[in-house]
Amino acid sequence: MRQQLDKIMLRLPDGMRDRIRNKAAANRRSMNAEIVHYLDRALVAEEASGALGAATPARRDHPHPVQGNEHERDLV
Template identity: 65%
Template structure:
């Protein structure tokens, strides 16, 4: 039997506090593993970016702060 870990890239990921629990809850609701849920979200973000340009994948952290 082939070892699947040899066929996939592995990347240690640090998540902000609370995000792992949020992802775990969404994964359970969608009947996916946490890994599959993360891949699903990454794939969606990449597809949106390819279809709509870089701004489509922007988050609040990517944008310059505005002054009042």
């Protein structure tokens, strides 16, 4: 049975795509697998530290308010 996958469009800061491509090649993974690997590591680390769910409130001045820390908000 085929696994259902979510698809998202992602905007990256200048240079990050190349960094991800280089890391993926070094680790013999696709760029997608590399991104998923790093997201999973970050989420596991936050869950272990109890930080998950302690996000700051959404910004009201942004056209599409998001929850998260200052770095997550800056990526939108």
